[in-house]
Amino acid sequence: MFLAWEDLKVVIPNFGQGPTKRLLNGVNGCGEPNRIVAIMGPSGSGKSTLLDALAGRLAGNVVMSGKVLVNGKKRRLDFGTSAYVTQEDVLLGTLTVRESIAYSAHLRLPSKLSRKEISDIVEATITDMGLQECSDRSIGNWHMRGISGGEKKRLSIALEVLTKPSLLFLDEPTSGLDSASAFYVVQILRNIASNGKTVISSIHQPSGEVFALFDDLLLLSGGETVYFGEAKFATKFFGETGFPCPSRRNPSDHFLRCVNSDFDGITATVVESRRIHDSSFSLYQETSNTLDPLDNMPTAEIRTTLVRKFKCSEYAVASRARIQEITSIKGLVTERNNASQTSWWKQLRVLTQRSFINMSRDLGYYWIRIGVYILLSICVGSVFFNVGRNHTNVMNTAACGGFMAGFMTIMSIGGFQSFIEEMKVFSRERLNGHYGVAVYTVSNFLSSLPFIILMCLGTTSITNYMVKFQPSASHFFYSCLDLISAIATVESCMMMIASIVPNFLMGVIIGAGYIGVMILSAGFFRLFPDLPMVFWRYPVSYLNYGAWALQGAFKNEMIGVEYDSPLPVVQKMKGELILQTVLGINPAQSKWLDLGVVMMILVAYRLLFFAILKFREKVFPLIHMLYTKRTLSHIQKRPSFRRMSPLPSKRHNVHHALSSQEGLNSPLH
Numbered sequence: 001m002f003l004a005w006e007d008l009k010v011v012i013p014n015f016g017q018g019p020t021k022r023l024l025n026g027v028n029g030c031g032e033p034n035r036i037v038a039i040m041g042p043s044g045s046g047k048s049t050l051l052d053a054l055a056g057r058l059a060g061n062v063v064m065s066g067k068v069l070v071n072g073k074k075r076r077l078d079f080g081t082s083a084y085v086t087q088e089d090v091l092l093g094t095l096t097v098r099e100s101i102a103y104s105a106h107l108r109l110p111s112k113l114s115r116k117e118i119s120d121i122v123e124a125t126i127t128d129m130g131l132q133e134c135s136d137r138s139i140g141n142w143h144m145r146g147i148s149g150g151e152k153k154r155l156s157i158a159l160e161v162l163t164k165p166s167l168l169f170l171d172e173p174t175s176g177l178d179s180a181s182a183f184y185v186v187q188i189l190r191n192i193a194s195n196g197k198t199v200i201s202s203i204h205q206p207s208g209e210v211f212a213l214f215d216d217l218l219l220l221s222g223g224e225t226v227y228f229g230e231a232k233f234a235t236k237f238f239g240e241t242g243f244p245c246p247s248r249r250n251p252s253d254h255f256l257r258c259v260n261s262d263f264d265g266i267t268a269t270v271v272e273s274r275r276i277h278d279s280s281f282s283l284y285q286e287t288s289n290t291l292d293p294l295d296n297m298p299t300a301e302i303r304t305t306l307v308r309k310f311k312c313s314e315y316a317v318a319s320r321a322r323i324q325e326i327t328s329i330k331g332l333v334t335e336r337n338n339a340s341q342t343s344w345w346k347q348l349r350v351l352t353q354r355s356f357i358n359m360s361r362d363l364g365y366y367w368i369r370i371g372v373y374i375l376l377s378i379c380v381g382s383v384f385f386n387v388g389r390n391h392t393n394v395m396n397t398a399a400c401g402g403f404m405a406g407f408m409t410i411m412s413i414g415g416f417q418s419f420i421e422e423m424k425v426f427s428r429e430r431l432n433g434h435y436g437v438a439v440y441t442v443s444n445f446l447s448s449l450p451f452i453i454l455m456c457l458g459t460t461s462i463t464n465y466m467v468k469f470q471p472s473a474s475h476f477f478y479s480c481l482d483l484i485s486a487i488a489t490v491e492s493c494m495m496m497i498a499s500i501v502p503n504f505l506m507g508v509i510i511g512a513g514y515i516g517v518m519i520l521s522a523g524f525f526r527l528f529p530d531l532p533m534v535f536w537r538y539p540v541s542y543l544n545y546g547a548w549a550l551q552g553a554f555k556n557e558m559i560g561v562e563y564d565s566p567l568p569v570v571q572k573m574k575g576e577l578i579l580q581t582v583l584g585i586n587p588a589q590s591k592w593l594d595l596g597v598v599m600m601i602l603v604a605y606r607l608l609f610f611a612i613l614k615f616r617e618k619v620f621p622l623i624h625m626l627y628t629k630r631t632l633s634h635i636q637k638r639p640s641f642r643r644m645s646p647l648p649s650k651r652h653n654v655h656h657a658l659s660s661q662e663g664l665n666s667p668l669h
C-alpha cells in the first residue's frame with residue numbers, strides 16, 4: 001500500500017481574536033511497501049497528530065486540510081483498511097498472551113479456516129513476535145502482576161498484524177522500553193516491512209542500532225518538517241547545513257538535540273554548573289572548550305535554519321519527486337484484508353466467551369460486588385428478621401424491599417472501572433475493524449448475565465429466608481427475576497455512560513447522579529400518590545426502572561396475604577387493600593406487567609447503547625466534516641491565519657497560497 005500526504009495542516013481553531021494554533025504546518029511525505037518511515041521529533045512536535053491525521057483518527061476539536069492519498073486515491077482509511085498500534089497498550093489484563101492472540105484470530109480470520117489452521121497461525125505469530133516464553137502468562141491488571149512492557153508492546157503489535165494488514169501505523173512503540181527491548185520491537189517491524197508491508201511509526205529517541213533499521217526519516221519540530229527523506233542521508237544533510245553530527249554521538253540524538261528547545265534550558269544549567277564546579281579547580285577555561293558547539297546557539301535559530309535549508313535542498317527535491325511518483329500511481333486497488341472475515345455468529349460466540357472469561361477472572365468486575373451483596377443481605381436479613389404479618393410491619397416490609405433494591409442497583413457503579421476498561425478495548429478493536437457494534441452490545445449483555453443471575457439468586461435466597469417473605473417457589477422466582485431485570489437495566493445504563501464518558505471519575509459522578517435521581521423518584525422514600533405531580537411523578541416515575549421493579553416486588557409479596565388488623569371489629573386485612581390504601585399501588589394491574597416494563601426499559605437502554613456507538617461512528621465524522629468546512633472558511637478570512645506561511649520566499653508564498661486554498665477547501669474528514 002502506497003501512502004502519500006501533501007501539505008498536511010492540522011489546526012486548533014480559535015473563534016475569538018487569538019491566533020489559531022497550528023499542530024502541523026504543511027507536512028509532506030510518503031510511505032511505501034518494504035519500507036519503515038520513522039517520524040521523529042521532540043515531545044509535542046506533532047508526531048502523534050501526524051499519525052492520527054494519516055489514519056483518520058484525529059480528535060473532534062481539530063481541523064485538518066491537505067491531501068492524504070492511498071494508492072493514488074483520496075480516501076479515508078477507515079475501519080479495517082489499516083492497523084494502528086496505539087502508544088498505550090489497551091489489552092484485557094486477565095487473559096494470557098496466547099488467549100489474547102487466539103481470540104483475536106478467531107474474531108477476524110475467515111470462518112472457513114479450521115481450528116487447526118487458526119491455531120497454527122496463532123503459534124506462528126507467537127514465534128514471530130518472540131512471545132514463546134510468556135505465552136501462557138497473564139497480561140496483568142490492577143490485582144495481578146503480568147508480562148513486561150516490551151512483551152505487552154509485542155503483543156499489541158501481534159494482535160494487529162494477525163490479518164497481515166498492508167499498512168501499519170505505530171505510535172511510539174518503544175516508549176518506556178529498555179534499549180534491548182526497543183531494538184527487539186523495531187527488529188520485528190523490520191521483518192514485517194520486509195514482507196511487503198508499509199510501516200509508519202513515530203519514535204521518541206531511538207538508539208543508533210534502532211535508527212539504522214529505519215528506511216525513511218521524517219523529522220518534525222513545532223509541526224514543521226525539518227527533514228524528510230532516506231534516514232541514512234539525514235546525517236549528511238545536517239552536516240551540509242552546518243550542524244555536523246559528532247562521531248561519538250548517536251545520529252538520532254544529534255537531530256533531536258538540534259530541534260528540541262528543552263535543551264536550551266538544560267544546556268544553560270549544565271554550562272553554569274560546570275563553570276562553578278570547574279572554576280573552583282581552575283579548570284573552567286580548559287573544559288569549556290570541550291562543550292558542544294550547539295550549546296552556543298539557541299535551538300529556535302538552529303531549527304529555523306534547518307527548516308529553511310531543507311526546503312531548498314536536494315533531499316526535498318528528491319522526496320517531492322518520490323511523492324509525485326506515488327501520487328500518480330494508477331490502477332492499484334485498496335485492500336480491505338484487515339477487516340474481520342468471520343461470521344456474525346462466530347463473532348458473537350467468541351466475544352461472549354472472551355468477555356465471560358474476563359469477567360470471571362477480574363475480581364473488580366463482579367466477585368467483590370457479589371461478596372458485598374451477600375454480606376449486606378445477611379445484615380438486612382438480621383435487621384428485618386422474621387418481619388411477620390402484623391399490620392404494623394407493612395412499612396418494615398416496604399423499607400426492607402426498598403433498601404435492598406436501592407442498594408443493589410447503586411452498587412453497579414462498583415463495576416465502572418471495568419466497564420471503562422472494556423470500552424477502551426472495544427474502541428481499539430472497533431477502529432481496527434475487528435467486529436461490529438451490534439455483536440458487541442449483545443455479547444457484553446450475554447456474558448454479564450450469569451454473574452447477575454448468581455448475584456440475585458444469592459441475595460434473594462438469603463433475604464427471603466431470613467425476613468420470611470412468601471416462601472413459595474413461584475414467588476421466589478418472581479423476586480429473583482425482578483431483581484435480575486433491575487440490575488441488568490442499571491448495568492446497561494452504566495455501559496452506555498462508559499461509552500459516552502471514558503473518564504472514570506466523571507462516569508462515576510454521572511452514574512451516581514442518574515441512579516440517585518431514579519431512586520429518589522421511585523417512591524423508595526416517598527409513596528407514589530404523594531410524589532409531586534410534575535417531573536417526579538410525570539414523567540420520571542414512569543420512566544424509572546426502579547419504580548416498576550419495586551411495585552412488582554410489593555405486589556408479589558402482598559397479594560393473596562392477610563395481615564393482622566389494628567381494629568377489633570375486623571380480624572384480618574387483605575394485602576390488596578393495604579397495597580391500595582397504604583402504598584398507593586393498584587393491585588388490579590398484574591405484577592407481570594411491572595416486570596415486563598422493567599425488561600422493556602432494559603432493552604431500551606441496550607438499544608440506546610448501540611445507537612450511541614453507531615452515532616459516534618457514523619454521524620460524528622459527518623458533523624466533523626461540516627465543522628471543518630465551516631471552521632476553514634471562517635479562519636481563512638482572518639489575516640493572522642493567511643499571514644502565517646511556512647515557506648520562506650516570495651515565490652513560494654504565492655505558490656503555497658494557491659495550493660493551500662485548494663487543499664483547505666477540500667477537507668478530508
Ligand SMILES: Nc1ncnc2c1ncn2[C@@H]1O[C@H](COP(=O)(O)OP(=O)(O)OP(=O)(O)O)[C@@H](O)[C@H]1O
Nearest residue numbers: 012023042043044045046047048049050059061062
Ligand atoms: N486534540 C487536541 N487538542 C488540543 N491540543 C492538541 C490536540 N492534539 C494535540 N494537541 C497538541 O499538539 C501538540 C502536539 O501533540 P502530539 O501528541 O502530536 O505530540 P507528540 O510529538 O506526539 O508528543 P509526544 O512525543 O510527547 O507524544 C501538543 O502541544 C499537544 O498538546
